[in-house]
Amino acid sequence: MKNLYFIATLIFWLTIVSFWIALSWSPESDNAINRNPIVVYSLSEVIKHNQQTDCWMAIHGQVYDLTTYLPQHPAALRVILPSCGTEASQAYDTKNRSREHTNAADMLLKHYRIGVLKH
């Protein structure tokens, strides 16, 4: 029991420190982010993509194709699915229960950007 505690705690901190060192030494890169030419979409176009197999959302003026992300969403599918094909800024900011998404979620969202919303 005692050994398990010490080994698990040691592995945990070694992983954290190793990750931090690797991240500090690696050159900054954001190449996974979608850098295709900016496409402008109207809300009426976004609304058409309102299904599990074709899910777009407009969030804070940006348009995202989250179809491939849906299976990875931490909360149940029924939580995120109603936001497909909508202007979902408020849902994103509050998770519909006054709770913010994490910094990690903000960073992750950039990977799914396909354009901007037409005003």
Next chain:
Amino acid sequence: MVITVALLPTLAIIASLPFNIFGFGLLSGWLGTGLISASLLLMVREPIWADWFGGLQRMYQWHHGMGIMGYVLLLAHPLLLAGHYLTLNPDIAWQYLLPFNSHLPNFLGWAALIAFMLGLAATFALRLPYGLWRRIHVLLAAAMVLGLSHVWTADGFSFSLMAALLPAVIAVAWRLLRADHGIGARPYEVSAVHHPTEQITEVVVQPLSTPMPIAQGQFVSTAFFEGSNFQGCGEFHPYTVSHVTKNNSLVLTIKALGDCTRHIQSLEPGVAVRLQGPYGNFLLNRPSTPEVWIAAGIGITPFLALLRNHPVTQHTDMAYIHRESSNAPYENELQTYATNQNLLRFQSLAMANDPAPLFEWLTNITRLSERHVYLCGPPPLITLITHWLQEQGVPRLQIHFEQFDFR
């Protein structure tokens, strides 16, 4: 039942988890939370629960085992969440590992992990006095509160959260009211105090209401309160009953090991006492085959209780290990029992750190591997003897012991 309680938070959400590393990260978080929450139900010291588990010691082993497994799963939780995003973007992965960032659930989760680490480190790394150990152990309760707050701020109010929260709240309340404040404990009163040696006090307590049903060799959780010239520390501590008299009075044998037990040396008749228990069943329901008893130091008391009650009824080889080179507590009384009982062979062994004299004595016992061996003494010595006996071919199921400790 405890396993079901541990799994309930996970079972309630498992169908909605994504089947990927992120999902396994969430799974480890819920499973860890459920295990730790359910483990708290095993710290309540209810004699009936202890009997279900085969003794208080085994119940505490489950408490420790479930708690540490829960802790390991909680450590894996942020690592798995980060691992999911490692190939996509290391910066995102780092957000899950970054200690104390501005996101409240992340902050609370880290605070919980650190509190668990420190609380368990103090529990495992140091041999602390019981009072200090108890206060540091409270840090683990704070870790549980922080952990459940992390779940609440991250995931909101859910059935899983309730399933993890309720057992923890019930267990802590039950423990505080029943075990620590003694609600339902039986009232007794000190009727006599003897001092067989400088360090040992024998306290006779008589029941003031229905006496506790107790067998010879068991122990009780005891708190001493006020007398005319005595102020008890009021905390419940485990003491072995070295004799149960015919009028249901109990003789508690107490060695001065800490502040509270040293204070008890000045105990006087008339002091109010409250008892919980009984605990400890390692000497109950013994088969009628030849036995070996090994007692070290104050661990002699459960065996003393058996011998004071009635003569042995099967061949019994008994070793009494003590540090004193002569006149160890109760040695003369034990020698008298051995002289008067043909089936009892007694050996007094004065030894410090080298167990060789004990092992030499054991090797002279005929058909040792067929004997049931009963041990009582400090945990490191019990572990040492248990390993040695197993090497000599004594099956683990024939080795019986109970640590008279509430940790």
